[in-house]
Amino acid sequence: MNRTLYKLALLLGAIALFIVGGFFQKQLNRQRSNPELNLSRVAPLDPDKAPPMLAFTTVALGSFRGLIANALWIRASDLQDEGKYFEMVQLADWITKLEPTFAQVWLVQAWNMAYNISVKFTDPADRWQWVQRGIELLRDEGLRYNPKEALVYRELAWFFQHKIGQNYDDAHVYYKTQWARAMTNVFGGDRPNFDELLHPQTDAAQRRVELLRNKFKMDPQQMQEVDKLYGPLEWRLPEAHAIYWASVGLGKVSTKDVLLLRRAIYQPLQLAVFRGRVVRLPADGLIETGPDLDKVRLANDGYEKMIAEEQTRKDAIQRAHRNFLREAIYLLYTYHRLGEANYWFNYLRAKYPDGVPPNLTLEEYAFEKLIGNLDTLSYDKTKAIIEGLIFQSYRSLAVGEEDRANGTMGMARQLWQYYRDKTAGFEKRVGLPPFEAMKASVVDLILKGESPLAPELIPVLRSRLGLPAPVAASTNTPPKKP
Amino acid sequence: MQRIWAIATLTWKAAFRFRLFWVLTVLLLGSVVVLPLILKDDRTARGFTQLVLTYNLSVITTLLGLATVWLACGTLARDIEECQMQMVAVKPIARWQIWLGKWLGLVLLNAALLAVAGASVYALLQWRSNQLPPEQQAILRNEIFVARGSLKEPIPDLEQLAERVFKERIEKTPVPVSEHAALRRNLLEQLKAGAQVVTPGHPRRWIIDLGLRKNFLRDQPLFLRVKFHAVQTNASGLYLGLWQVGVPNKTQLWQDRKSMAAGTFHEFAVPPNLFDEEGKLTVVFVNGSVLTGTPTTLLFPLEDGFEVLYREGGFSLNFARGLAIILCWLALLAALGLSAASLLSFPVAAFFSVSLLIVALSGGTLSSVVAEGTVAGLDHETGAGAGGWIDAVLIPFFKVLLQVIHLVQGFSPVDALSTGRSITWGQLGLAFAQIVLFLGGLLAAAGILFFTRRELATAQGTQ
Numbered sequence: 001m002n003r004t005l006y007k008l009a010l011l012l013g014a015i016a017l018f019i020v021g022g023f024f025q026k027q028l029n030r031q032r033s034n035p036e037l038n039l040s041r042v043a044p045l046d047p048d049k050a051p052p053m054l055a056f057t058t059v060a061l062g063s064f065r066g067l068i069a070n071a072l073w074i075r076a077s078d079l080q081d082e083g084k085y086f087e088m089v090q091l092a093d094w095i096t097k098l099e100p101t102f103a104q105v106w107l108v109q110a111w112n113m114a115y116n117i118s119v120k121f122t123d124p125a126d127r128w129q130w131v132q133r134g135i136e137l138l139r140d141e142g143l144r145y146n147p148k149e150a151l152v153y154r155e156l157a158w159f160f161q162h163k164i165g166q167n168y169d170d171a172h173v174y175y176k177t178q179w180a181r182a183m184t185n186v187f188g189g190d191r192p193n194f195d196e197l198l199h200p201q202t203d204a205a206q207r208r209v210e211l212l213r214n215k216f217k218m219d220p221q222q223m224q225e226v227d228k229l230y231g232p233l234e235w236r237l238p239e240a241h242a243i244y245w246a247s248v249g250l251g252k253v254s255t256k257d258v259l260l261l262r263r264a265i266y267q268p269l270q271l272a273v274f275r276g277r278v279v280r281l282p283a284d285g286l287i288e289t290g291p292d293l294d295k296v297r298l299a300n301d302g303y304e305k306m307i308a309e310e311q312t313r314k315d316a317i318q319r320a321h322r323n324f325l326r327e328a329i330y331l332l333y334t335y336h337r338l339g340e341a342n343y344w345f346n347y348l349r350a351k352y353p354d355g356v357p358p359n360l361t362l363e364e365y366a367f368e369k370l371i372g373n374l375d376t377l378s379y380d381k382t383k384a385i386i387e388g389l390i391f392q393s394y395r396s397l398a399v400g401e402e403d404r405a406n407g408t409m410g411m412a413r414q415l416w417q418y419y420r421d422k423t424a425g426f427e428k429r430v431g432l433p434p435f436e437a438m439k440a441s442v443v444d445l446i447l448k449g450e451s452p453l454a455p456e457l458i459p460v461l462r463s464r465l466g467l468p469a470p471v472a473a474s475t476n477t478p479p480k481k482p
Numbered sequence: 483m484q485r486i487w488a489i490a491t492l493t494w495k496a497a498f499r500f501r502l503f504w505v506l507t508v509l510l511l512g513s514v515v516v517l518p519l520i521l522k523d524d525r526t527a528r529g530f531t532q533l534v535l536t537y538n539l540s541v542i543t544t545l546l547g548l549a550t551v552w553l554a555c556g557t558l559a560r561d562i563e564e565c566q567m568q569m570v571a572v573k574p575i576a577r578w579q580i581w582l583g584k585w586l587g588l589v590l591l592n593a594a595l596l597a598v599a600g601a602s603v604y605a606l607l608q609w610r611s612n613q614l615p616p617e618q619q620a621i622l623r624n625e626i627f628v629a630r631g632s633l634k635e636p637i638p639d640l641e642q643l644a645e646r647v648f649k650e651r652i653e654k655t656p657v658p659v660s661e662h663a664a665l666r667r668n669l670l671e672q673l674k675a676g677a678q679v680v681t682p683g684h685p686r687r688w689i690i691d692l693g694l695r696k697n698f699l700r701d702q703p704l705f706l707r708v709k710f711h712a713v714q715t716n717a718s719g720l721y722l723g724l725w726q727v728g729v730p731n732k733t734q735l736w737q738d739r740k741s742m743a744a745g746t747f748h749e750f751a752v753p754p755n756l757f758d759e760e761g762k763l764t765v766v767f768v769n770g771s772v773l774t775g776t777p778t779t780l781l782f783p784l785e786d787g788f789e790v791l792y793r794e795g796g797f798s799l800n801f802a803r804g805l806a807i808i809l810c811w812l813a814l815l816a817a818l819g820l821s822a823a824s825l826l827s828f829p830v831a832a833f834f835s836v837s838l839l840i841v842a843l844s845g846g847t848l849s850s851v852v853a854e855g856t857v858a859g860l861d862h863e864t865g866a867g868a869g870g871w872i873d874a875v876l877i878p879f880f881k882v883l884l885q886v887i888h889l890v891q892g893f894s895p896v897d898a899l900s901t902g903r904s905i906t907w908g909q910l911g912l913a914f915a916q917i918v919l920f921l922g923g924l925l926a927a928a929g930i931l932f933f934t935r936r937e938l939a940t941a942q943g944t945q
Contacts, residue, residue: 083709083747084901086529087536089522119719119743122750129524168718170741 069098069105076112085117089133096141103149106142110134110155114163124171128178135159139217139245150257153249157264161242165271177287180236180278186212190278192235194224222248230269230298234276237289239268259309266302273299273328279399285454290401293335296328296344322352326369333366336407341366363414370411379430382419386412386432390442395453398461485575489583490590493557497591506549510599513541514606527618531607531626535900538606542599543808543896546592550812551835553591554819557584558933559828568938577934581820585926588816593809600805604798624703624751629800629904630791632707633690637784638677644670678784680710680769682777688765690790696761703751705791706765712744713779719743721780722770728756729764739770744780749791763790794904803905804895810917814890815839817922821929824936845887848880889916 076091092109099105114134118127138156146152162168164175184190186208187197197220200206212218226240226247227233233240246264253261276292303321310317325348332341345362348355356365371385389412396405416435423430432438443465445451447458462469497503517537523530558581561567570580611622647669651657657665680686692699712721720741728735734756742748757763765788771778782788818838822831841848851857856873893913898905 080746083749084532086524086532086900089524089529090533090537093522115719116743120746120748122740122742122748126526129526133524170718170720 065098069095072098080112080117083120085120085130088113088117092137096137100145103142103146103151106138106146106152107155110137110142110159113137114159119169124174127169127171128175131159131163131175134163143217148252148254150249150253150260153245153253154260154264157242157246157249157261157268160238160245161264161268161271164238165242165268165275173286176238176289177281177285179238179241180281180287182216183236184281186216187235190236191232192220192223192227194220194227198224218244219248230265234272234278234292236278236281237272237276239272239276242268262309263306266299266306269295269302270299270324273324274331279401282456288399290404291331291335293328293332293337293340296332296340299324299328300344318352322348322355325352326355329362330366330369333362334407334411335403336410337403338362366411367415367418371415379423379432382415383432383438386416386419386438387442389415390439391446391451391453394442394446394461394465395457397464398453398457485579486583486586489570489575489580490587493584493587494591496557497553497587502549502553503591503595506545506595507598509545510542510595511602513545514538514599514602517541518606518610527611527614528621528626531611531622532900534607534610535603535626536896538603539804539808539896539899542596542603543811546595546599546808546812547815547839550588550592550815551819551839552832554584554588554816555823555828555831555835557588557823558820559823559826559831562823562936562938563827565938571938578930581824581926581930581933585813585816585820588820589809589813592812592816596805596809596812600801604801624793625705625749626900626902627797628793628902629795629797630705630902631695631794631904631906633692633790633792635688635690635788640670640673640677644673647673674784675781678781678787680767680780680782682769682772682779685766685768686782688767688788690763690765692757692761692763692792694761695792696757699754699757699792701754702793703754704756704763705749705751707747707749707789707791708742708767708782709747709787710742710744710780710782713781714776715744716771716774716776716778721778722774723780724768724770725750726766726768727752727763729758733758733764747786765790791903794906797902800905801899803907803910804899806910807893807895807905807913810893810913811890813918814922814925817925817929821925821932824929824933841883842887842890845884845891848884848887852877852880852884886921889921892916 072091072095076088076095079085079087079091092113096105096109111134114131118130118134121127121130135156138152138159142152143149143156164172164179166172169175187193188204188208196205197209197212200209209220212220223235223244226244227235229247230243231240233243235241243265246261246268249261250258250265272292273295274291275289276295277290278287279290280288300321303317303324307314307317307321325344329341329344329348332338332344342362345356345365360368371381389408393405393407393409393412396402396408413435416432416438419432423432433441442451446453446461447467447470449455449458453461459469518530518534521533521537523533558567561570567580571577607627611619611627614622644666648662648666651665651669652662706725706727710721718741720743722739722741724737724739726735726737734753736753736756738750740748740750767782769778769780771780815835819831819835822834825831826834855877857876858870858872893909895905897903
């Protein structure tokens with residue numbers, strides 16, 4: 001064959017193959033993007049949101065980015081084994097830039113920082129830095145490239161609910177304190193003023209809104225809606241933020257992932273019942289949280305919905321629901337909300353007959369929760385518990401928790417009465433002192449500074465009890481004889 | 483020497499003539515300025531400083547390393563290919579002097595560039611640290627801007643001990659010969675466990691002899707660097723322990739309860755002057771996991787489970803010694819490039835040198851191949867290698883190669899500087915001896931031999 005003709009034939013063959021390949025390519029691309037086939041883990045990147053560096057890494061590096069990402073993972077893993085963490089933020093940034101729409105990459109990197117690396121440090125301030133880095137990675141960047149990915153929202157909510165909210169980490173109180181201070185700074189007070197956040201009138205308010213939107217990536221409008229739906233929420237505590245991020249996700253993810261995020265709302269609501277209220281946030285101390293008993297009904301509704309939605313492990317959630325009710329009843333009782341305690345006590349008994357022993361009254365149930373078996377009450381144990389309850393009552397009074405003060409004092413009195421009735425006839429041997437005398441003895445200890453009550457709360461208690469201020473020692477008082 | 487110096491000067495002049503010196507200077511200074519702006523750190527002064535030190539020094543080493551290989555290959559191979567070398571070789575100068583002159587020129591060029599880049603990194607770090615609050619400056623002074631030495635408890639010869647116990651055992655209770663090996667292994671493991679394990683509620687004591695260092699460590703804080711593994715994990719991943727340093731009624735006493743994660747290094751400061759008059763520092767750890775409700779046995783590895791870090795010197799000199807080790811690496815690369823160019827044309831020499839560099843940087847892969855004993859992967863059923871005769875040839879070669887690589891990579895100045903570890907004069911001397919004199923010498927001998935025997939007037943690749 002003529003050499004020129006041969007070359008021409010080859011050229012025509014190549015063109016024909018390109019055209020045929022083009023047809024197949026379209027079909028292949030369609031199949032590749034079919035979610036049912038699950039062939040591609042990487043969704044296309046939104047070109048409007050991708051910064052130049054990301055466009056470079058995802059387009060220019062082509063298939064090599066997988067290799068580079070692997071090498072970076074290996075380096076991160078090696079450094080972690082050697083206890084060198086200073087590169088982790090940079091490595092996580094590169095790894096996520098190389099695989100920006102692969103949700104698991106964000107989740108693993110953020111989890112690593114918030115959970116694995118943070119606990120390697122002994123100083124709570126160091127730990128808090130890493131927890132924040134984990135949250136920021138998901139919130140500031142993970143959601144930017146994966147705005148419809150339920151797993152990212154759920155993980156973010158989980159960090160707030162579990163890492164900051166739960167008490168598994170030794171530094172959890174420090175995290176809560178830092179978060180509450182940051183939020184107080186954003187809100188300009190204890191609670192967000194939604195009108196002001198939505199329509200800021202002053203420069204200070206404008207700055208706070210910018211902080212909320214730019215740093216914490218939160219939308220005041222959405223906050224207000226969440227607050228109306230599930231609140232009022234305590235926005236200084238992590239549970240409110242877990243609910244917020246799960247709610248934001250609910251409005252964006254596909255229907256199949258809705259269940260995942262609903263649970264991420266129910267769970268913090270339930271936890272808020274036990275720790276959803278700020279009792280104290282001292283300027284130079286750690287936060288103190290207490291139960292938010294107004295949320296019992298909402299939390300209960302959450303459980304009911306979860307039980308209805310659960311297909312396979314219904315009994316596990318029912319057990320959790322029963323335990324929740326038992327705790328909530330006890331708390332309501334200690335906070336002197338006897339009507340509600342009684343309502344939920346009857347509800348528990350009707351819903352879960354094995355939830356409370358038969359023939360037990362609400363009072364007896366509360367005592368048993370407090371001290372175990374009532375039949376084995378000893379003198380020493382009872383006296384210690386009554387004094388403890390009296391102390392708790394005075395402490396609650398000092399920090400402004402009137403309900404709890406009344407509740408615990410009532411419990412102390414009832415327990416005293418119960419024990420006195422039980423030991424009638426044996427007063428000489430195992431009789432308790434009069435109740436008022438026990439109260440006076442506890443007050444005396446507190447005022448002398450010999451109790452665990454914080455010194456700054458002693459004058460507050462003195463004032464609440466209407467006691468006179470202590471007389472200052474005269475400078476002319478002669479020194480004591482040696 | 484004058485002739486060698488003349489060639490070195492010519493190499494310098496060429497570097498300036500081709501504006502290589504200025505381009506490299508701009509690139510190096512640019513990296514020093516730009517990197518801190520684009521790197522993402524953990525927002526602590528310590529983390530930032532470590533990151534800047536690591537990445538800046540790594541980038542400087544990489545840039546200079548690649549430039550050195552390229553230049554070393556180019557300066558000789560192109561001189562030969564373009565016949566300029568014929569003009570030099572006919573002068574009263576030996577071939578080895580030409581070769582050494584070029585090498586010296588490249589090393590001095592690298593030394594100058596490294597000095598400029600190193601000085602700018604040093605100045606940048608000092609300037610940034612001066613902007614920090616005093617407490618952050620103190621952290622940097624104690625942990626990064628310092629040369630810290632390390633002391634460990636001597637590792638007991640457990641194998642010898644196990645052998646003694648083994649002999650005693652078989653004397654008392656004879657064991658069939660076929661089970662001797664297993665018994666030896668068991669005894670060794672038992673002894674290892676005894677030396678490493680801390681059961682719940684029990685203490686583990688380390689006594690570190692500071693020796694003469696006690697005289698200059700007065701009023702200096704010491705740092706404990708510890709690592710342990712937990713036999714059983716718990717929900718929080720943290721394990722409570724009581725650390726006590728000092729001996730009651732003998733020295734001052736310091737103690738602290740700490741919850742620490744397993745499987746990682748922890749470093750914490752202890753107050754000064756806790757050692758006794760003989761310079762012995764006693765550290766006791768009590769496993770407090772019983773108090774947390776999940777009693778767990780902890781294991782401190784003998785090799786790296788516990789060490790005491792102390793201030794040995796200042797940062798400036800340590801930094802200079804670190805740069806000097808980097809210069810040793812660059813000198814080796816210059817020798818490699820020149821030796822390749824002595825025999826090969828420029829593109830082939832460059833390809834060969836870069837390939838060798840890649841092999842050297844693949845030390846991890848080589849190590850795992852040598853550890854497995856095969857290049858073809860293990861048969862997981864039989865546990866044998868599947869490489870056959872290829873393994874028989876390659877594995878011994880890889881072993882030798884790994885030892886050569888280790889001679890170079892056994893020094894990690896970047897790592898030491900970023901963690902405030904001391905680079906001693908001894909280490910620098912060893913690096914110079916191993917990297918420059920031994921390996922560089924071997925390459926130089928080969929390069930000079932090739933270059934001396936090479937016929938310069940034959941037709942070259944570019945002609």
